[in-house]
Amino acid sequence: MSGRFPFKDEKNTATITCCHVIRDHQAILYASHDEDDGMWQFLCGKTHETSEAMIVSLDAIFTLDGSVADIAELPLGYEAERKDRNSKWVTRKK
Numbered sequence: 001m002s003g004r005f006p007f008k009d010e011k012n013t014a015t016i017t018c019c020h021v022i023r024d025h026q027a028i029l030y031a032s033h034d035e036d037d038g039m040w041q042f043l044c045g046k047t048h049e050t051s052e053a054m055i056v057s058l059d060a061i062f063t064l065d066g067s068v069a070d071i072a073e074l075p076l077g078y079e080a081e082r083k084d085r086n087s088k089w090v091t092r093k094k
Helices: 058-064 066-071
Strands: 014-018 030-033 040-043 053-057 078-081 090-093
Touching (some): 040 058, 053 058, 058 066
Parallel strands (some): 014 040
Antiparallel strands (some): 078 090
C-alpha cells in the first residue's frame, strides 16, 4: 500500500527502525516524531537492544507500510501506537 509521498520531510530523511520491521516484516506498531532532533522512529512495539536498530530512509518506511501516511502530520514531540497493522493509530504528546 503506497501512493503519493505524504510527508513534509524529504524522502531520503533518515529514520530509526528495528530489524524486526525490516528483516522480519513485522508490523509497525509504534512511531514517534522526536521533538529534540525531528527524527522519526518506526518500531514493531517490542523492547529493543541497540544492536537491533537500523537507519533507513523515510521513503523506505512508506514503501514498506503505506499506512504510515495516516500519521504523516504527526507533530514534533508526539508518538503514535496501534494494536496491529489494521488498527487505527492513537496519537499523544510524549
